[in-house]
Amino acid sequence: MKKIVIVSVLTSIVLIGVILSYVGNIIGDDMVNILSVLAAIVILGLTVGVGLKYVNQMKNDKAGGELADENWDGIGEYKNNIPVGWGVSFIGTIIFFIWYLLAGYPVWSFSQIGQYNEEVKEYNKKFEEKHKNMTKEELQDMGESIFLVNCAPCHGVTADGMGGKAADLTKRISAESVKYVIEHGSNIGLVGEGIAMPDRNGLFNTNTGAPLTDEEIETVAQYVANGFVGKKGAEIFAGTCAACHGPDGKGQPFVAPNIRNFTPELVQAVLEHGKKGAIGTMPSFRVEDLRLTETQQKAVGTYISNLSSEE
Amino acid sequence: MGEQSQQTAPIQYDYTVAKMFLVSTILFGIIGMGIGVFIAFELAFPELNNLFGEFGTFSRLRPIHTNGVAFGFTLSGIFATWYYVGQRVLKVSMAESKFLMTVGKLHFWLYFITILLAVVTLLSGLTTSKEYAELEWPLDILVVGFMVLWGISIFGLIGIRRERTLYISIWYYIAAFVAISMLYVFNNMELPTYFVTGMGSIMHSVSWYAGTNDALVQWWYGHNAVAFVFTTPIIAIIYYFLPKESGQAVYSYKLSLLSFWGLMFVYLWAGGHHLIYSTVPDWMQTMGSVFSVVLILPSWGSAINMLLTMKGEWNQLQSNPLIKFMVLASTFYMLSTLEGPIQAIKSVNALAHFTDWIPGHVHDGTLGWVGFMIIAGIYHMTPRVFKKEIYSKKLIEIQFWLQTTGIVLYFSSMWIAGITQGMMWRAVDEYGNLSYSFIDTVEVLHPYYTMRAIGGAFYLVGLFIWAYNIYKTFKCGRELSDKEINVNASPMAS
Amino acid sequence: MFHWLEQRPFFFTIGVFMVVAFAGLIEILPNFAEASRPVVGTKPYSILELAGRQVYIKDSCNACHSQLIRPFKSETDRYGMYSLSGEYAYDRPFLWGSKRTGPDLHRVGNYRTTDWHENHMWEPTSVVPGSVMPSYKHMFSNTVDVETAYAEMVAVNKVFNVPYNKPIKMKDGSTTTVKLPDSLDEAKQEILKEAKEIVKDMKNQDVKDMVEKGEIPEIVALIAYLNSLK
Ligand code: HEM
Ligand code: HEM
């Protein structure tokens, strides 16, 4: 008996060691995690322990008792009583049954949605206390993990758009996209609801006094995409775009967005509205849909702004 | 009971149908688990998905694996042992009734054709998607057909029995029959769209139930498909073959009785544990949890009864590989019937549900308990139905150790994978945002998926050894006289 | 004493049946009245979505994907609002799944798009390196069975009163109706119209050509279905 206890305790300890070596760093103080690890240990420890007890009886005990009259194809049957441990454990589970139904998860009052609301409330309270005024570094740090979980499947872990499958967020904007916007105009709420950019028919080059030509569009697109360098492009830009986007392309509130750098506000606007463009469709991550909170939007915006400014 | 005096001339049992099912057990075992091994490798090495075009993807093959092992391998094993054990413990031969003999053969062929059709339809994507009830409605009708034939066979044989009192195994066979029939019919209530509209595919149907109700019926069924395919009839098998092979009397009648009725009463309540934290009402989920926990003891009762039957028989455990299979099977049964209830507790299920810990639980039950009992039962039957000595005891030993290693690899890797994955899904960083993207939680599993696949391959090699050993027994085993057969321990050549 | 039942197979079987059937009565029946009421914003599937759902089932996506978001913060953060019973009112069969080898898809329409699905279903690792999901290239050439999709629509409308052609309240207070085509011919036109909407955002030329010819590739229907999961 002593040996059995020792072996099952040893098994459990080895198991704890193995489990901790795999998941020790992510268990944290999450009750569900802790209970589950405990569960794994109990399952194996108890089975090994009880199994060994009976192996021990196979080795050292002897069959016996009063045989019943019947036998079936030569199989007899003892009239032995039920094992005491079994009976006691059975009653134990029935006590657990009653406890669980009445106190653990009371059948008439427990609600999983209530439990969820509690969880969220508690989290929000803790978050408020801890991260009331976040620094830029903190926002960036927070933004990174949000980006990896929510955005990386499209934009790639390095945010480079994975070969044109989504926007490359390490640079403000590609020539393709600029051209597309000029061709089609844009009305996705980047600077405010309904504040739109006209398409090429509505864009006049004040230098020439005429609508943009194909060549001019190409030139100004390259100019914007390549970080505002090039004389010819600068002229067209100044003549056509600067009125709204500002002479340096950094945009003006409620007039036109920054097209030189990503700003948290711009990203936030994209997240709220989504975007359909030259590359494809960017889904929205609206606060209303519970996709991202405002703070999370700001954080990921800060992260992205920082990505492109490093260049 | 005065029947004993009738035992003048030994009854000549007729094993024709048992033999047919014996062959299909092995056949479907190899097919079903062969596919299991393949899909296990697919998760570790996804390029394998492209090998056979649309027919080789994990998702097309997975239902063939589950149906193949549950309704192919396991049901075959249950039927094979029924047509063997039934006659013997009821003391009546199939040969005595032409009617039952015909029913038995019809049962086999209808069953066999159904399973073949199941493979073909599932492979071509004809499925209703409800787990363990994937088969489309025409096949459901065939299933009901062969279940009815099985019922006729059971109650027909009981009707002409010479043994007045039903042996424990018969209780469990009856229970399996009753419960499977009832559950199958209710969960497969489908509306074939062709008959309503006269349009479209005749095979297509929609479930009679919608949404949450459909889920409720499905898991009331699904849980008990487990209970009455993977558990109840397997208990029937162990209650016959372990005492018979070892020559020991069953430890306690009272324990058998309490375990049986306890199991019957509690099992159906527990289905709610598949729906924890779903949109099913809270109280039903809670019932599922608590009844699962109460279920531990009726389950362990049978296992303990069998282990205690082997009291003092250590030498048999050492010398007879079939006893090894059966004793370890009882232990795995205990393991999975403790694991399941604990996974049914809400706070544990919150982590375990949807993870690989569940397939881990599934396979320490199915490989360790179902697989081992069927393998041992078939081995015990082989020399008796073919009247030949088992070809090689050594091969059985090798098979045992190989498959045991396989199971340990399988469940330990899935435990680790499941718990890791479950924790990663929940993990948050210092700001309370999720720490891991979904793909992070997929990539960490690669080593465990590989380990599981290798474990599965070990088990499969064991099956090939099993098939080979039985084939050789049939082909060139030493002929046995009646006297040599009517012993307890199965005769086997070293 | 105890042997009484075991010597009477008939009563024994009845006993087993009663004990076994009891739980079903108490646990299952009460829910039936309750759970079939749709929540506001839940509408029946359109014909293309329904065809896509049949593709989802045919290829057993539910083997790896759940459609059930549990009420935990870790899940609502990842997938969105937890699932509600009424949202499944038109799901026959339900597709909750029981294993998440891949992520939950109950609201995937909120955060994935047509063009992304197109890339992903063709070759998952092209957008998610390390994915173990199979590629489903055959869906780009196989076509859906419009007749069966239409048959399902008609059948559920007739037998289960699924509210086609009836006003449905949406979350923003507006109403909308999902049309049940009057005939198979009309159904074919309707599904083509929906398919053209989807194909606009796709790049694969073969798929575009097929739709141009009036065929509905499986991938188009599947994407329509995935986009409808919100
Ligand atoms: C006391 C007995 C048992 C209880 C209470 C139990 C409980 C459970 C629970 C809680 C789950 C997980 C549900 C989920 O979260 O997805 C489960 C799954 C499963 N168990 Fe058990 N289990 C028991 C015994 C067994 C045995 C002996 C076997 C097989 C031999 C088995 C086979 C399965 C299978 C196949 C599944 C997977 C169902 C699915 O497809 O989701 N269980 N069981
Ligand atoms: C060679 C042995 C086997 C291997 C390698 C194997 C492999 C697998 C794999 C890879 C899965 C899919 C798990 C997932 O989706 O993540 C699976 C599921 C399953 N297998 Fe097996 N299997 C084997 C034997 C068996 C046997 C003998 C049975 C039953 C008697 C069985 C019953 C099941 C069931 C019920 C499921 C579904 C589990 C669930 O949905 O949770 N398997 N198996």
Ligand SMILES: [Ca+2]
């Ligand atoms: Ca069916």
Ligand SMILES: [Ca+2]
């Ligand atoms: Ca499952």
Ligand SMILES: [Cu+2]
């Ligand atoms: Cu279950």
